[in-house]
Amino acid sequence: MAKVIVVTSGKGGVGKTTTSASVATGLAKRGYKTVVIDFDVGLRNLDLIMGCERRVVYDFVNVIHGEATLKQALIRDKRLANLDILPASQTRDKDALFKDGVEKVLNELRKTHDFIVCDSPAGIETGAVMALYFADEAIVVTNPEVSSVRDSDRILGILSAKSKRALDGDDPIKEHLLITRYDPNRVQTGEMLSIDDIMELLGIPLAGVIPESQSVLTASNSGIPVIHDEVSVSGLAYQDLVERLLGEEVPIRFITPVKKGLFKRLFGT
Amino acid sequence: MSILDYLLRKKKKTASVAKERLQIILAREHIDRSGPDYLPELKKDILKVVEKYVAIDYDKIQVTIENDGNCEILELNISLPDFAGGTTAAMNKVRKA
Numbered sequence A: 001m002a003k004v005i006v007v008t009s010g011k012g013g014v015g016k017t018t019t020s021a022s023v024a025t026g027l028a029k030r031g032y033k034t035v036v037i038d039f040d041v042g043l044r045n046l047d048l049i050m051g052c053e054r055r056v057v058y059d060f061v062n063v064i065h066g067e068a069t070l071k072q073a074l075i076r077d078k079r080l081a082n083l084d085i086l087p088a089s090q091t092r093d094k095d096a097l098f099k100d101g102v103e104k105v106l107n108e109l110r111k112t113h114d115f116i117v118c119d120s121p122a123g124i125e126t127g128a129v130m131a132l133y134f135a136d137e138a139i140v141v142t143n144p145e146v147s148s149v150r151d152s153d154r155i156l157g158i159l160s161a162k163s164k165r166a167l168d169g170d171d172p173i174k175e176h177l178l179i180t181r182y183d184p185n186r187v188q189t190g191e192m193l194s195i196d197d198i199m200e201l202l203g204i205p206l207a208g209v210i211p212e213s214q215s216v217l218t219a220s221n222s223g224i225p226v227i228h229d230e231v232s233v234s235g236l237a238y239q240d241l242v243e244r245l246l247g248e249e250v251p252i253r254f255i256t257p258v259k260k261g262l263f264k265r266l267f268g269t
Numbered sequence B: 001m002s003i004l005d006y007l008l009r010k011k012k013k014t015a016s017v018a019k020e021r022l023q024i025i026l027a028r029e030h031i032d033r034s035g036p037d038y039l040p041e042l043k044k045d046i047l048k049v050v051e052k053y054v055a056i057d058y059d060k061i062q063v064t065i066e067n068d069g070n071c072e073i074l075e076l077n078i079s080l081p082d083f084a085g086g087t088t089a090a091m092n093k094v095r096k097a
């Protein structure tokens, strides 16, 4: 059975697209046929993070409106043969997505793929609701910061009230908390909400902690999802996340403060 | 305050301030979500009426919804400013069958 996983947050800029790219890549690396869909209509960015921006011809909205076939719009990842990207359109208005159209595309993808990862736009408007509506699982991306935690809580409310599973009375969407841009040193000095604080506030199981790390920027600069970077803490933390999503028990790493030596200060993490 | 007090005084860490604030606001927003759709409007209307008589400290309003089997009880606690020797709390209860 194919699984639809939405990566959502409410708040903008917390790491949804970074996470979508790495989770999709990680699942494909593990051998699952995976597709990652950009729901951010008008603000396409997933293509850049996946490094396929120059190969975009047709997009998600074209497919929904019958202007292109799914096959024409899917972009095969250049590193992994079992990974596809469905880009968002750059021009159309937000109402370009509608439920029946999205459902048709998802149902078609369910036949050919094991995992469908949906990169949600920020906010709680149409685009975000479309991205989460058909989800089986949700990764709620949260930064250790007040407004992000509050917005994650609002998104959790929407997942449990307005999603298809909620409205149909099916089993609820399986929720995963992902804390990103975590800085153990600042947590230790009492300047940043801790993992326990956030878990207590949001009350959903923790699926991963991605530390604040410079390699995320390096990865996006070069269009290679950070999970490919096997020497960076964030790359490894994303690998752990993927394993947990697949049901494996993996301890959380990189959450204890590190003393920054001269070397690290000079060369970064 | 003595110098010793001053030196020993611990500044409250901002992370725990953040947590406390979030606990309060999330609890409030959960009530608004879990209650009937008209709850936010009802709350505003009730407050408007009370405000005709006294100034309300919006920090000190508490709303709870309890379900005791066959009916839901909405409780709105509004702390009134000092009067009659400092008593507080006016209670409005709305019962819904």
Ligand SMILES: Nc1ncnc2c1ncn2[C@@H]1O[C@H](COP(=O)(O)OP(=O)(O)OP(=O)(O)O)[C@@H](O)[C@H]1O
Pocket: A009, A011, A012, A013, A014, A015, A016, A017, A018, A019, A040, A120, A121, A122, A180, A181, A182, A210, A211, A212, A213, A214, A216, A217, A220, A234
């Ligand atoms: N773990 C991390 N460490 C450092 N920087 C990060 C980390 N995760 C994300 N970022 C940076 O944060 C910024 C926002 O990331 P991203 O685009 O993934 O967020 P988003 O939630 O998709 O944003 P939007 O809501 O606009 O779609 C980017 O510049 C990215 O490089």
Ligand SMILES: [Mg+2]
Pocket: A016, A017, A018, A040, A045, A120, A121
């Ligand atoms: Mg994004």
